[in-house]
Amino acid sequence: MDHFLYRNGALHAEDVPLAEIAAAVGTPFYCYSSATLVRHFKAFDEALAGMDHLICYAMKAASNQAILTLMAGLGAGMDVVSGGEYARAKAAGVPGDRIVFSGVGKTRDEMRMALSGGVRQFNLESEPEMEVLNAVALEMGVVAPVTVRVNPDVDARTHAKIATGKSENKFGIPITRAREVYARIARMPGLKAIGIDVHIGSQLTDLEPYRQAFAKVAELTEVLRADGHEIIRLDLGGGLGIPYERGNTAPPLPHEYGAMVQEMLGHTGCEIEIEPGRLIAGNAGVMVSEVIYVKQGEGRDFLIIDGAMNDLIRPAMYDAHHDIVPVIEPAPGVEQQPYDIVGPVCESGDTFAKQRMMAPLAAGDLVAFRSAGAYGAVMSSEYNTRPLIPEVLVQGDQFAVIRKRPSFEEIINRDTVPEWV
Numbered sequence: 207m208d209h210f211l212y213r214n215g216a217l218h219a220e221d222v223p224l225a226e227i228a229a230a231v232g233t234p235f236y237c238y239s240s241a242t243l244v245r246h247f248k249a250f251d252e253a254l255a256g257m258d259h260l261i262c263y264a265m266k267a268a269s270n271q272a273i274l275t276l277m278a279g280l281g282a283g284m285d286v287v288s289g290g291e292y293a294r295a296k297a298a299g300v301p302g303d304r305i306v307f308s309g310v311g312k313t314r315d316e317m318r319m320a321l322s323g324g325v326r327q328f329n330l331e332s333e334p335e336m337e338v339l340n341a342v343a344l345e346m347g348v349v350a351p352v353t354v355r356v357n358p359d360v361d362a363r364t365h366a367k368i369a370t371g372k373s374e375n376k377f378g379i380p381i382t383r384a385r386e387v388y389a390r391i392a393r394m395p396g397l398k399a400i401g402i403d404v405h406i407g408s409q410l411t412d413l414e415p416y417r418q419a420f421a422k423v424a425e426l427t428e429v430l431r432a433d434g435h436e437i438i439r440l441d442l443g444g445g446l447g448i449p450y451e452r453g454n455t456a457p458p459l460p461h462e463y464g465a466m467v468q469e470m471l472g473h474t475g476c477e478i479e480i481e482p483g484r485l486i487a488g489n490a491g492v493m494v495s496e497v498i499y500v501k502q503g504e505g506r507d508f509l510i511i512d513g514a515m516n517d518l519i520r521p522a523m524y525d526a527h528h529d530i531v532p533v534i535e536p537a538p539g540v541e542q543q544p545y546d547i548v549g550p551v552c553e554s555g556d557t558f559a560k561q562r563m564m565a566p567l568a569a570g571d572l573v574a575f576r577s578a579g580a581y582g583a584v585m586s587s588e589y590n591t592r593p594l595i596p597e598v599l600v601q602g603d604q605f606a607v608i609r610k611r612p613s614f615e616e617i618i619n620r621d622t623v624p625e626w627v
């Protein structure tokens with residue numbers, strides 16, 4: 207459930223009409239609901255209540271400082287994948303011992319940054335990385351807490367670009383090599399293995415792949431313990447999917463996921479850590495855009511809107527579906543018609559939906575893209591020198607701009623022209 211509902215014929219974010227925000231900040235913009243973010247975090251927290259656990263929000267999904275500060279206030283840890291994300295977590299007040307550092311290509315500088323600022327653990331993804339972290343930690347005279355991300359070779363049954371747990375993916379080390387790798391770590395004085403990490407993909411709509419992966423992790427926990435390693439923490443990654451299309455069958459809910467985790471891994475006695483991103487932020491955000499033109503093509507009508515692929519890349523990149531709804535609720539019984547909904551960018555890929563059934567719309571009308579809170583603003587760019595669109599956070603009847611739209615001047619002034627051109 208989210209907090210974007212029609213009231214008196216107008217789509218609201220909590221108690222604020224989206225049209226009011228549009229009038230104040232201009233379109234397009236992203237709008238997040240605090241109540242939805244909090245609700246989703248709590249759903250996971252309650253789902254894992256029976257186990258010692260920490261929810262490390264995967265900030266790659268939506269990393270505005272206001273969202274991070276909200277999450278930090280709830281006691282969330284953070285999953286970070288770059289020095290920039292680490293800096294964001296610290297700036298939001300997250301203590302180092304709640305920050306997990308993931309990612310296949312951590313640099314020495316990033317390792318130093320996390321080791322000096324504090325880190326819960328590094329999730330290691332390869333043996334070369336292990337050697338480098340050992341060297342960096344020794345140089346600094348510290349011991350780095352680590353898990354190894356194992357690749358369980360299971361099919362997450364999701365979009366190929368966001369599946370990560372098959373042996374052909376670049377992520378983790380093959381689970382079959384885990385014993386050797388942990389034995390190597392035990393001989394590295396700069397590292398201390400404390401657990402196991404696994405993340406098999408994103409937008410999972412079925413618990414079965416998780417079960418398969420977690421069964422392998424449970425088995426590996428026993429094997430590694432028998433080898434003399436102290437395995438006290440299991441990081442299970444993120445990936446639980448969200449309903450993008452209303453009316454379709456919904457993915458499992460956090461409490462079902464939590465029950466499965468308990469069933470598969472509760473007996474290990476390990477502390478459980480999860481890294482959800484999409485489920486927390488996805489349905490907590492919408493992108494609002496205005497219709498610029500309705501263009502009649504041959505055999506089809508185009509809705510040309512002021513949002514584009516640079517603002518929300520998911521449809522162009524993953525053929526992702528986003529529900530697109532009018533901000534003013536259509537009168538009951540009004541006949542829908544098909545539209546191709548496109549942005550102004552000079553590429554045919556700048557298409558959000560083809561032949562989407564919508565109540566008739568006209569220039570100046572507002573539409574909202576649902577489920578745009580995760581992997582929306584964070585993946586946007588200034589292609590076509592379209593300024594990054596504002597982000598707005600709503601709480602009850604108040605809203606605030608949490609990232610403003612840059613002016614053209616600010617964009618231009620980021621470049622420098624050498625005197626010799």
Ligand code: LLP
Pocket residue numbers: 264267285308309368405407408409443444445446481482483484485520524580581
């Ligand atoms: N942990 C790790 C190690 C990850 O790689 C990811 C996502 C997460 C946690 C969070 O997964 P989530 O709970 O959000 O599914 N841009 C794509 C999604 C990329 C996901 C990358 N990794 C999209 O728009 O669908």
